[in-house]
Amino acid sequence: MALRDLWRRVTGKGEAPPAEEPESRSDAPLADAPSAEAQVPHPPADPSPEPLTPEPPTEPARPPVVEPPAPENPPAPPPEMPPPSVPEPISDPIPPEITPPVIEPPGGPMRMGGFFAKLKQGLSRSTAKLTDSITGVFTKRKLDDAALEELEETLIAADLGVKASGRVVEGFRRTRFGREATDAEIKGALADEIAAILGPVAKPLVIDRALKPHVVLVVGVNGTGKTTTIAKLAEQYRADGMKVIMCAGDTFRAAAVEQLQVWGSRTGAEVVAPAKDGADAAGLAFDALSRARDVGADVLLVDTAGRLHNKTALMEELRKIVRVMKRQDAAVPHSVLLVLDATTGQNAVSQLRVFSEMVEVSGLVVTKLDGSAKGGVVVALAEEFGTPIHAVGVGETAADLRPFEARHFARALVGLE
Numbered sequence: 419m420a421l422r423d424l425w426r427r428v429t430g431k432g433e434a435p436p437a438e439e440p441e442s443r444s445d446a447p448l449a450d451a452p453s454a455e456a457q458v459p460h461p462p463a464d465p466s467p468e469p470l471t472p473e474p475p476t477e478p479a480r481p482p483v484v485e486p487p488a489p490e491n492p493p494a495p496p497p498e499m500p501p502p503s504v505p506e507p508i509s510d511p512i513p514p515e516i517t518p519p520v521i522e523p524p525g526g527p528m529r530m531g532g533f534f535a536k537l538k539q540g541l542s543r544s545t546a547k548l549t550d551s552i553t554g555v556f557t558k559r560k561l562d563d564a565a566l567e568e569l570e571e572t573l574i575a576a577d578l579g580v581k582a583s584g585r586v587v588e589g590f591r592r593t594r595f596g597r598e599a600t601d602a603e604i605k606g607a608l609a610d611e612i613a614a615i616l617g618p619v620a621k622p623l624v625i626d627r628a629l630k631p632h633v634v635l636v637v638g639v640n641g642t643g644k645t646t647t648i649a650k651l652a653e654q655y656r657a658d659g660m661k662v663i664m665c666a667g668d669t670f671r672a673a674a675v676e677q678l679q680v681w682g683s684r685t686g687a688e689v690v691a692p693a694k695d696g697a698d699a700a701g702l703a704f705d706a707l708s709r710a711r712d713v714g715a716d717v718l719l720v721d722t723a724g725r726l727h728n729k730t731a732l733m734e735e736l737r738k739i740v741r742v743m744k745r746q747d748a749a750v751p752h753s754v755l756l757v758l759d760a761t762t763g764q765n766a767v768s769q770l771r772v773f774s775e776m777v778e779v780s781g782l783v784v785t786k787l788d789g790s791a792k793g794g795v796v797v798a799l800a801e802e803f804g805t806p807i808h809a810v811g812v813g814e815t816a817a818d819l820r821p822f823e824a825r826h827f828a829r830a831l832v833g834l835e
């Protein structure tokens with residue numbers, strides 16, 4: 419197949435992970451899965467409510483895998499399959515809005531105008547929820563207690579969360595209480611209040627080229643856009659003249675590996691991929707780090723699986739990847755990006771909470787703002803956690819991922835730009 423040829427060309431047909439001390443994986447029971455999904459670049463969304471991790475695996479069988487040299491580690495316990503009847507969903511279901519697979523070639527120079535237009539259009543449903551109600555709340559009366567209460571309810575319904583909504587309303591109470599205001603004035607003031615919440619978290623991911631490589635671990639629930647985000651970042655960093663290596667660490671989904679290989683061949687970024695199905699993700703990350711150090715790469719982007727049997731298995735997988743990479747360099751990963759899908763609304767809040775328990779999340783990428791009725795959740799994330807929001811995604815090409823910009827986002831959310 420062409421994809422495999424591309425992969426061979428790009429990766430030199432993968433190097434086997436160092437396997438001096440084979441270690442059975444405790445999460446090996448993925449082995450009995452059917453193989454249908456392997457043919458599909460990305461599965462369409464399941465229309466039924468889907469717990470985030472506990473579904474039976476749909477990937478091809480995976481043989482036991484090995485971990486890089488780890489003399490201090492005893493052999494892992496035999497595989498154990500958590501009972502499917504006792505799932506540990508990370509949070510609520512992902513709504514069935516995940517788009518079908520599209521891998522687009524990297525675009526030309528970034529088109530800021532196009533990006534903002536997409537952002538505004540994507541947020542239009544959030545905007546409509548907000549502004550329709552605002553118009554109802556304010557046009558016919560002063561900003562009194564009743565109006566502010568209605569405003570707070572409107573903001574909560576638009577996914578801003580209780581805390582941020584309360585903060586915005588307090589701002590209104592301080593500065594505008596008892597006054598009459600036009601619709602445009604209210605929207606402008608609302609945008610200002612929201613921008614004040616978003617400003618402190620709008621921090622682009624800065625790659626430290628002196629690290630050689632700056633290691634970026636990318637985590638998140640399945641389908642949020644991790645693989646696509648890695649590909650977009652690789653494209654952008656390459657355009658900035660950096661040497662980039664991508665590690666196809668989502669070894670549970672063959673299509674994710676292929677997806678990254680295609681992007682690798684298009685962007686010219688090297689991809690370290692498993693030599694065979696079922697490679698140990700931690701071992702692969704270890705190899706990728708060695709490779710990146712050997713060739714003096716500026717950035718190593720490490721993809722991870724989003725779906726394991728349950729939260730415990732996912733946590734083990736992520737922690738193992740970190741632990742194993744640290745054997746080479748205690749300072750890695752330098753950044754841990756959590757990719758969140760904006761269409762999941764408040765679900766994104768619980769995902770940040772849960773992933774923060776697993777790994778040290780250093781920043782967020784919020785994807786799918788091009789199709790979200792729930793863009794307000796970005797404000798809730800900022801107010802509740804203060805975690806840096808590095809970038810937002812409004813589509814599937816490299817140009818559709820841009821640094822997060824507080825003022826513009828706030829104005830787009832209330833329908834002003």
Ligand SMILES: Nc1nc2c(ncn2[C@@H]2O[C@H](COP(=O)(O)OP(=O)(O)OP(=O)(O)O)[C@@H](O)[C@H]2O)c(=O)[nH]1
Pocket residue numbers: 460516517518519520638639640641642643644645646647668671674722723724725757785786787788789811812813814818
């Ligand atoms: N509309 C839209 N689609 C996106 C965006 N980012 C990613 N996608 C799409 O979302 C789908 C899932 O993206 P992936 O990158 O495969 O997600 P993942 O998190 O790697 O998924 P797993 O490998 O299952 O863990 C793909 O169809 C992407 O093209 C975005 O900003 N907007």
